[in-house]
Amino acid sequence: MFYFDKVDNKKILKSDLIKNVQAFFTTREICICDKSEFLNSEIEKNKKIMASYLGVEENDLICPVQTHSANIQIAQENISAYPDTDAIILTNKKQAVFLNFADCTPIILYDEKQNIGAVVHAGWKGTAQSIVSITAKKLINDFNSNVENIAALIGPAICFDCYNVGEEVFTQLKKTVKDFEDLYKVIDGKIYVDLKNINKKQLVELGITKVDICPYCTCCNNEYFYSYRKENRTNLRHSAVLKLI
Numbered sequence: 035m036f037y038f039d040k041v042d043n044k045k046i047l048k049s050d051l052i053k054n055v056q057a058f059f060t061t062r063e064i065c066i067c068d069k070s071e072f073l074n075s076e077i078e079k080n081k082k083i084m085a086s087y088l089g090v091e092e093n094d095l096i097c098p099v100q101t102h103s104a105n106i107q108i109a110q111e112n113i114s115a116y117p118d119t120d121a122i123i124l125t126n127k128k129q130a131v132f133l134n135f136a137d138c139t140p141i142i143l144y145d146e147k148q149n150i151g152a153v154v155h156a157g158w159k160g161t162a163q164s165i166v167s168i169t170a171k172k173l174i175n176d177f178n179s180n181v182e183n184i185a186a187l188i189g190p191a192i193c194f195d196c197y198n199v200g201e202e203v204f205t206q207l208k209k210t211v212k213d214f215e216d217l218y219k220v221i222d223g224k225i226y227v228d229l230k231n232i233n234k235k236q237l238v239e240l241g242i243t244k245v246d247i248c249p250y251c252t253c254c255n256n257e258y259f260y261s262y263r264k265e266n267r268t269n270l271r272h273s274a275v276l277k278l279i
């Protein structure tokens with residue numbers, strides 16, 4: 035179950051499904067990504083707050099350049115730049131991973147037995163390329179994770195009622211799971227898809243059943259989170275964060 039916690043009197047969103055490491059989602063109150071670079075001093079301040087909360091050096095806060103790809107990288111100590119990357123696997127305790135969002139689905143995977151995890155950016159393009167299941171498969175095949183030990187947090191993202199898509203997007207998303215019946219609806223000729231649950235279904239079809247889905251929508255709960263659609267293509271982002279202990 036998800037609940038709000040506070041860092042330096044600013045809200046963050048956690049889940050009791052993953053307790054032994056730092057795995058959470060920031061809110062509008064802790065923005066560490068501004069694509070327009072207008073809020074630079076605020077961003078620098080927030081990065082300092084996060085680094086001190088997580089107990090890492092500031093240059094060990096990793097923020098990849100996200101491109102809606104299905105490219106997955108493994109975090110390497112002393113490398114902080116990850117161009118063209120939409121999922122990062124974390125196996126070291128020195129770095130903290132931040133991926134940034136405004137409507138797209140943030141997913142944190144964590145294997146408590148191996149003490150490794152990953153943060154995934156799944157907008158419709160990433161979801162259509164099954165980025166979360168490819169990342170989970172990599173944990174299973176390359177890092178000896180067992181499906182029953184992997185827990186997943188699906189964070190704040192645009193909800194089923196708010197996410198209207200075109201036929202082409204619908205067709206691509208439909209192909210990623212065996213049973214798409216409950217994951218779309220048509221209202222007044224418009225197609226809506228449930229991005230959070232499509233990602234959950236991709237994980238469940240792999241055998242990962244420990245999945246906690248955040249009840250918040252970036253549009254409906256815009257007071258807490260950024261929304262690209264609702265806020266006229268905002269440059270600001272909230273983050274999904276993972277730091278191993």
Ligand SMILES: [Zn+2]
Binds near residue numbers: 192193195252253255
């Ligand atoms: Zn909504």
